[in-house]
Amino acid sequence: MKKISSSAILLSKSETNEEIYGHGRSSSSLDNTRKLQDIVKQRCRPTSHLEIGEALGVFDQVLDSNPKPPVSSFNSLLISVLGTIKKTHHQNPNLIISLFNKMNWVGGISPDDHTCSILIDCCSGMKRVGLGYGFFCSMIKRGWTVDVVALNSLINGLCKRNKVDDEAKLLDKMPQWGCKPDVVTYNTIIKGLCSLGAQQLSSLRR
Template sequence: MTKCEISIKMMNSTTPSPSLGYLTAHQLENLVKEHHRSGWKSLHMEEAFHLFNKMLTAKPKPSIFTFNLLLIAISRMRNKQHYPTLLSFFNQMHQAGGINTDTHTYNILIDCCCRMNQVNMGFCVFSGMLKRGWSPNTVTFNTLIRGLCSKVDITDAIHLFEIMPKVGCTPNLITYNTLIKGLCDSQNTSLALEWHKKMVAQGIQLKPDLITYSTIIDGLCKEGATEKALELVQEMIDKRIAPNVFTYNTIINGFCRKGDIQSAFKLFEEMNEISITPDIVTFNTIINGCCKVGSFDKVSQTFKEMLARGLTPSVFTYSSMIDALCKGGAMDKAYEIFQQMVDTGIEPDSITYTSLIHGHSILGQWKKAFELFKEMVDRGLAPNTITYTAIMSSLCKEGKSSEVI
């Protein structure tokens, strides 16, 4: 692995704690456990900082288990701004002495590094863990594999997976699912299928679950292999793993991307038959798919059904319809949908305006296109490349390119 140096600036607090006076190690442990039982819902970073300082200076100090609970709480805040503080806490624990960090402590720290996208730093912590005589466990490897996959470093992720049994760590469902997701995200779905087969070959000891199948199905659909994705759905059902709305939404989207609306509707009907309730994503996907192939009758039918089910259309729903109508030159109908959207309290976004601008540009209506462009900017919406291309195209046709500043 790449060599690295860890240099973490120590953080000090000069703010006195308004709520924590002198507490014994036992009292501190009880306080941390109480927070842990409540899910740390009331914990803020300032309080965590004061609590840590109290624990660090207590005589005797609380157990490493107590320190780990606090470190876990900070890491679960999922705020990248807090991760350097967590690393600083770890350094202070080592410098204070009398605190025997364990494998769990290192796992928390490695996870922190990986979530900061500092995977190399994570491996430095891993190296320090080994030097201090602590053995990694499956969680350690799972975390590092996830970090490598997030960097699309699949070769090293597979290498790490292969090392696990050699050091007495057994890959579990999370290990396989993490690696399979990494393979699918890096467009190596065929290799992901091979790893899926390896899981199945494990027999009763390790079985693919809904996450495994959903991940591969998503990867297959992104590559256009919708028929193979359907085969996996059938395999799921055969193994008594029930597909959910996400599974169906994924394949419906796959068919819509290919322009196969008939197959998309077939799956939509199948959802109703097996009591899987379509959600806003399902309807948006089908509406968008129908719009792209110009099937406006089906758009209207699907939109009405969506409303009948009590679902609220989103800006994406309206923008999809407006975009399709604009591309077809049906500007009056597009503005009807636009007005309906505004009347329901949904604010148009940059995509909505870009579609209208593009529609007027196609019809050579440069003045209207430019008016919409100005209105869009006045609303604080940022034009994108397509917006600029449409407005420039419209103005250039009329020799008005100097109008754009």
């Protein structure tokens, strides 16, 4: 498959400026936003292998657009970047958090429960469980739906920190949030238990 270069898919600066600042701003700006949404859909497919540099270029243009695309476009970009970070062991796993902070700084974008799930997954990968808990609590406070994917990510982060007691507490509370543990949940907890030494396992039995 022929690789699509970032220059081939990103809107040029002149085109972007003309769309946003030129005459007939309303319709032109909407057209520009739709083009960017189409780019995100095209390049964020699982088979597209979006590279970090290209993703950041698309992200900046989406962030600068007016009106802003729906939050789902930003979520797609965050998922693609996170996927690339996991595959390539990128040296800056904090990149997802930085992009999220940029979204908040610009304004006009309302994160949703899916955004928080992505951030929790990112924090778990970085072993920053406390920050992941913060995003999780934000979901609860806002009354958003807590799904098993977000909880599995949080449990995975606890597993990496050998916090088996906390894993068990989350497992017990899952029904309160309308979540049913799945095979990923149990496999993650089993993995956590297997990573403990004999002395730690003995202390759990007590």
